[in-house]
Amino acid sequence: MPTTFITGGTVVSATGRGAADILVDGERIAALLEPGSTVLGTDLARTADTVIDATGKYVVPGGIDAHTHMSMPFGGTTASDDFESGTRAAAWGGTTTIIDFAVQKFGERLQDCLATWHQMAAGQCAIDYGFHQIVGDVNDASLSALRELPAEGITSYKLFMAYPGVFYSDDAQILRAMQIGASTGLMTMMHAENGPAIDVLVGQLLEQGKTDPYYHGIARAWQLEEEATHRAIMLADLTGAPLYVVHVSAKQAVAQVASARDRGRNVFGETCPQYLYLSLEEQLGAPGFEGAKWVCSTPLRSRAERHQDHMWQALRTNDIQMVATDHCPFCMKGQKDMGVGDFSKIPNGIGSVEHRMDLMYQGVVEGRITLERWVEITSTTPARMFGLYGRKGVLAPGADADVVIYDPDGHTSIGLGKAHHMNMDHSAWEGFEIDGHVDTVLSRGKVVVDAGEYIGRKGDGRFVRRDPCQYLI
């Protein structure tokens, strides 16, 4: 097996950092060594097939983005990144595993949908990938199919309390699904917004002529996120199902997650970079139709109400456990512009899969989180949460050699024509400057990004079967 020796860097884990060399043998990490040490008299810096000089750089486990939607059919169109373009962009940004959502729409057989997602991804991906299952039609057949998912290497499924008539589940359906979650160990992932109430507000706003993207954020009020989060937690409490609340944006919803955790419940919260950096006033409220770039659900929250500061705080205190992107990109032309004159027709979603590691590293630079916490929320916790830990999320002997060499003296300018390889005609992150740079990325031992250039191939990435959650209390 070809060997790779990564030497001179500072290896960072979720629990500490230190100078160490890493020997990779084939697809796996063989050893972490004291700098300058030899193995049975062999100087690996001279004998390894490939030597990577990581002097002055951080060496961290590859990022795991546990919430992406490649080619998702949504809002009358399809997310503009497919598995090829989306995973390539992810690799560029230091993410070496995604967990995407297989989508069951109303009236479809769950098993058929999963087979379709396997077909869409197989042979296309630049990095490893797993699936969660969206259950958009909770009925006897889909509930019984849920029980079979762990045997397929899928240990989590997502329900929606929003989007009536599309993916929406009512409380009775949620209760029944969670009972299966409790008995099988499947993680219930919840889109927690009160969809029926949102739809009333949307109708009223449109009637008043309030059609701009800004009103997307007004209709999806924080009270409706808090209420749904509370209801999901209570149903999980009743059934004993572990619950993972996706894309938490309101500080009041964070408080619900924190309070459940304080009571010892297996309730977890995910946030996304957009809820840490962007706001209702600045982005959704941008002039004209510009705000459509940032229409996503849950929506961006008010800067005046300081949701963003609260979210950083929650990340520090582990009231929120991890950061994913909810990558669901749509172009302005031909997609987002379907909602000119009616914000409710703007397809919901932001593209960020390429920038998560950088955006969260900027939190380290700005003193909001530690270097170790950066690794924890972007890689180690996602691995534990979704049953990949040991193989991924850690640099240790036997683990997959998914490695990012990150240069703290480098710089990344985000935007079209700069760091941007996602299939979009705009960047939701245009103008963001990062005081760091993804230099080199190894995916299962293969260098796929070298000196900032992508040198991998589609099909390098494999489907990863996942174990049950390794983060339960």
Ligand code: URP
């Ligand atoms: O706006 C979003 N979040 N689009 C993707 C679908 C979802 O709800 O996660």
Ligand code: ZN
């Ligand atoms: Zn959602």
Ligand code: ZN
């Ligand atoms: Zn999503």
